[in-house]
Amino acid sequence: MFENEYLNRVYADVERRDANEPEFLQAVREVFDSLELVVDRHPEWEKAGLLERFVEPERVMEFRVPWVDDQGVTRVNRGYRVQYNSAIGPYKGGLRFHPSVNLSIMKFLGFEQTLKNSLTTLPMGGGKGGSDFDPKGKSDAEIMRFCQSFMTELYRHIGQFTDTPAGDIGVGAREIGYLFGQYKRIVNRFDGGVLTGKGLSFGGSLARTQATGYGLCYFSAEALKHLKNDSYAGKTVVVSGSGNVAQYAAEKCSRLGGKVVAMSDSQGYIYDPNGIDLVKLFDIKQKRRARISVYADEVPGSEYHAGCRNIWGVKCDIAHPCASQNEMDAGDAQKLVDNGCMAVFEGANMPLTPGAIDIVKANGLLYSPGKASNAGGVATSGLEMSQNSIRMSWSFDEVDEKLHGIMRSIYKACYDASVECGKPGDLMVGANVAGFLKVAEAMMAQGVV
Numbered sequence: 001m002f003e004n005e006y007l008n009r010v011y012a013d014v015e016r017r018d019a020n021e022p023e024f025l026q027a028v029r030e031v032f033d034s035l036e037l038v039v040d041r042h043p044e045w046e047k048a049g050l051l052e053r054f055v056e057p058e059r060v061m062e063f064r065v066p067w068v069d070d071q072g073v074t075r076v077n078r079g080y081r082v083q084y085n086s087a088i089g090p091y092k093g094g095l096r097f098h099p100s101v102n103l104s105i106m107k108f109l110g111f112e113q114t115l116k117n118s119l120t121t122l123p124m125g126g127g128k129g130g131s132d133f134d135p136k137g138k139s140d141a142e143i144m145r146f147c148q149s150f151m152t153e154l155y156r157h158i159g160q161f162t163d164t165p166a167g168d169i170g171v172g173a174r175e176i177g178y179l180f181g182q183y184k185r186i187v188n189r190f191d192g193g194v195l196t197g198k199g200l201s202f203g204g205s206l207a208r209t210q211a212t213g214y215g216l217c218y219f220s221a222e223a224l225k226h227l228k229n230d231s232y233a234g235k236t237v238v239v240s241g242s243g244n245v246a247q248y249a250a251e252k253c254s255r256l257g258g259k260v261v262a263m264s265d266s267q268g269y270i271y272d273p274n275g276i277d278l279v280k281l282f283d284i285k286q287k288r289r290a291r292i293s294v295y296a297d298e299v300p301g302s303e304y305h306a307g308c309r310n311i312w313g314v315k316c317d318i319a320h321p322c323a324s325q326n327e328m329d330a331g332d333a334q335k336l337v338d339n340g341c342m343a344v345f346e347g348a349n350m351p352l353t354p355g356a357i358d359i360v361k362a363n364g365l366l367y368s369p370g371k372a373s374n375a376g377g378v379a380t381s382g383l384e385m386s387q388n389s390i391r392m393s394w395s396f397d398e399v400d401e402k403l404h405g406i407m408r409s410i411y412k413a414c415y416d417a418s419v420e421c422g423k424p425g426d427l428m429v430g431a432n433v434a435g436f437l438k439v440a441e442a443m444m445a446q447g448v449v
C-alpha cells in the first residue's frame with residue numbers, strides 16, 4: 001500500500017487494532033500518504049517508535065452524561081474527550097454535540113487537530129470531544145442541563161495548562177456559556193483560558209465567531225493569488241452547511257467579490273441566482289434557529305431543494321464544503337469538475353472522501369485540506385487565551401489582522417513544504433508534512449513518552 005515499509009507496518013497495526021473506526025483510519029491513511037515523501041529521510045523515527053506513538057491518542061475519556069428533559073424523563077448520552085497529542089502545547093480542540101458522534105469521529109478529529117494546531121504557529125497540542133447528544137429541538141433549559149451534566153464530568157480533565165476545549169458542530173456561544181458557568185461553579189475559579197469561544201462579556205475574543213470562515217477565505221485568497229494569479233472577484237461560490245463556519249465564509253467571500261449562490265443544511269440546499277441574502281440567512285439561522293428551507297419561503301426568486309448532497313450539482317467556480325466529514329464523494333466531485341469549478345477549499349474537517357480528493361486533484365483543481373484552510377478558528381482561540389492571560393481585550397481589527405497574518409503564514413508553510421517534497425502547489429501534502437514535522441521534532445526531543 002505504501003512504498004515505505006515502516007509506514008506499511010504501522011498502518012497495518014492501526015487497521016487491525018482500530019478496525020471499527022473508519023473515519024480515524026481514513027485520516028491516518030491520508031496523512032501517511034503524504035509522509036511517504038519524508039519518512040525515508042528520518043530513519044531515527046522508526047527507532048523511536050514515533051509513528052506508533054503518533055497514531056495512538058495520549059488519553060481517551062468516555063463518560064456517562066445523565067440529564068432530565070422538560071417532561072421529567074431521565075436521558076443518558078455518552079460523552080468523550082480525546083486528549084490526542086500534547087507534544088507542542090496543552091491539548092486544544094472543540095466539542096461536538098451531534099447524534100453521529102462516536103469514538104472513531106472523536107479520534108479522527110483529535111488526530112487532524114494535532115496537525116492543524118501545529119500549522120497555526122501557536123503552542124497548542126491537539127484534542128477533541130463531544131457527545132452523541134442532539135441539540136435539535138431541545139429547549140434552552142434542556143441544553144443548559146445537558147451542558148451542566150457534561151461539564152460535571154469533563155471539568156476534572158481540563159484546565160488552561162492541560163486541555164482547553166472550544167465549540168464545533170452543535171456547540172456555539174450558548175453552549176460554551178453554559179459549560180463555562182458550570183466549570184466556574186465547580187472549581188470556584190474564573191479560569192478564563194479553560195474554554196474558548198466565550199461570550200464577549202466574560203473573556204471572549206472579538207472576531208472569534210467569524211474566525212474560521214474568515215480564515216478560510218484569507219487562506220483561499222492567498223492560494224488563488226499565488227497559484228493562479230486570481231481572486232474571488234466575479235467568482236460564483238457554493239458554500240455547503242449554514243452553521244458558524246459556512247455563515248462567515250459566505251460573508252467574507254462576498255466581501256472579497258465572490259457571489260455565493262447556494263448554501264445547505266443537513267436536509268437540503270437553497271439556490272439563489274442573485275446571491276444569498278446574508279442578512280436574511282443570519283436571521284433565520286442565528287435568531288430563529290430555523291431550517292434553511294425558510295429562506296426559499298421568504299426570498300422571491302430563490303429555490304429550496306431537498307437532499308444536501310445535491311448542492312454539488314450547482315455550477316460554481318469555487319466550492320467551500322463547510323458542513324461535515326465525507327459530505328462530498330467522488331460523484332459529487334465529478335459534478336463540480338464537469339461544471340468547470342476551479343477550486344475546492346475545505347472549511348469543514350475531512351469533508352471530501354478519498355475518492356473525491358483524487359478526482360479534484362487529478363483534474364487540476366486547486367485544493368486545500370481543512371487542517372490548513374480552517375485553522376483560523378483554533379488560531380483565534382489561541383489569541384483568545386493570550387488575551388485572557390494578559391487580561392486585556394484587543395479590538396476586532398487587531399484580532400482580524402493577526403488572523404489574516406496567521407492564515408498567510410499557514411499558506412506559506414504548506415506551499416514551502418509542498419516544494420520541499422517535490423510537489424509544488426500540492427497543499428494537502430504540504431499541510432500534512434509541515435504540520436507533522438513540527439510535532440515529530442517535539443516528540444523526538446521529549447523522549448519516549
Ligand code: NDP
Pocket residue numbers: 167168169170171212241242243244245246264265266267308322323324325327347348349374375377378
Ligand atoms: P455548526 O453546528 O455551526 O453547523 C454545521 C452545519 O453543517 C449545519 O448547517 C448543519 O446542518 C450541517 N451539517 C452537520 N452535519 C451534517 C451532515 N452529516 N450532513 C450535512 N450537513 C451537516 O458547525 P460548524 O459550522 O462549527 O462546523 C462545521 C464544520 O467545520 C465541521 O466539520 C467542524 O468540525 C469544522 N470546523 C469548525 C470550526 C469552528 O470554529 N466552529 C473550526 C474548524 C473546523 P443542520 O443544522 O441541519 O444539522
